[in-house]
Amino acid sequence: MIKALSSSILSRNLLSQFGVNTRQPVRCRRPSPCDVCAFPPEKRPCFDIRNVTIERGNRCHAKFIRSFLYNHFWPREPSVVGLWMDLNCPYIDVLTDKYSHSGDRFIAYEKIPRTGERKMIGVLIANKLFPWAADELEEWAHYTASRPERHRMYFCAHCIRSPNLFTKYNINFIYDVEVLVTASEVTAQGVGTLLLKTAIDNAYELRYPLVQVVAVSQYTARICEKCGMKREWEMSYTDFVDDFGQRVFFPRSPHHTVAIYVKYFDPKIGAIVPCKPQLM
Template identity: 25%
Template sequence: MSSFFGSTIFKILNDSGRYTKQLHTTKNLSFFRKKAQIKEPSPYIIVRATREEFHDILKVMHEGYYDEEPILTSLQVPPNPVLDDRAIQAMTKGYTLVAKCKYNGSIVGACINESTTPWDADMDDKLACKVQCEHIRQLIMFYSYIMRAPDLWRCLGVRKVYEMAYLFVKRPHRRKGLAYKLLNESKILGTDAGFKVIRCDATNIHTAKICERLGMQKVAEIPYCSYLNQNLEPIFNPPWPHQSVKIYCDCAPQYNDLKKKIKESTTNVTQK
């Protein structure tokens, strides 16, 4: 009996020593591991715009859109009532999203979204004929041109297309992921609203990169040097690297969104 108890006690002490050594080694290794970084909450929220905020959105647009948009800077088009009315008309569709500061409620960015129909390009042509400023007239005619370019209504057999038309963020609040969040939430809003086709005309390279990150497909590209005036000269000469308008599209967004959710849930289950 004594030999049995002796061997048992020796085994317990031996196992205990191994466990203590293993625990000590684990503590030493954990010292060199990087601690998981705690993600700080964003100071911004993205909400749907109200009619009372339309003029505030225009003010932010004047500060954060006209100074960075390649085709506007190329023509040196300043903020003007014609484009303001065009933006307000788009906002009345009810799909505009704004980024607000949590602490003071001020609007720091927006994505103006609208639904477009086959006859909207004709309406732009009529508007351009009434404009006195040559540069603004050229700009509106260009909008009409790129709206018709892919002919999504006829090719995809739809009457309405959800378009993410204007994306802008005030300069002090840039490089914080707001443009991506606004475009992503806008895409989700179009999906939830039941649109079968979601479109974005990326007139600058930054918007194009976001569209690609969102999984949208490029259906057309119009180099600025190919859009000529009556003298066969390019109308736009934007700075590098903004050299073309890239038209992105997401067909059957409900199906693509469901497929994405299934893939994410499968990945989470596999990781667990």
């Protein structure tokens, strides 16, 4: 057997010297679409935006919104994470109760075709913002013992005062989108854009003059640009300092700036007249 193996190796070497191909044939097959991933690795392949519906929240959705905020919003919100704020602090609990029970709440549900159940994948919460809100926040911050909570209150008051939108547009209140969050598994798949467009349409129907979004993250800023909103003000997180001139925010990359986007509805233009049915 050893002699036969050595003779076969010798014969291959002799044939290769004369230019004869001695390689074993390889079985070839046609390329399949399964060889190339059609979906990016960060996106969920089975997600379909056509299965998403937007509903208005009511009293029954309070506990679901509260759970969703604690699982998806606060652990990723740059103005909270960048301050190293504890998620169990009373300030976060008060804000969660406010967002769960008041304001215009729009919830995005995904219907799973295989099981027929519906899953909450996004929440948008908007409230009316008045000019005296900045003074109220600064007064609360003055009596707050926790430094991260005090810094965030001063930060929110600064975002209200610096653009000076009440004087610029000559309005009495702003329709402020305070929460815009989607589940991590459906990020960058159009759910946030669908929620924001629903809120803008709702403000237009109610004849609200101005819609505002404080984009504390780059993802929110991208959603606002997709919805055709205008950037009115921008600030770097490094520019916000305390009384001693020390930097306050240390957010994660790529969230280095905060910007304010607005959508203005001119009251002189008026609403769109609906189409009348044709007379028979």
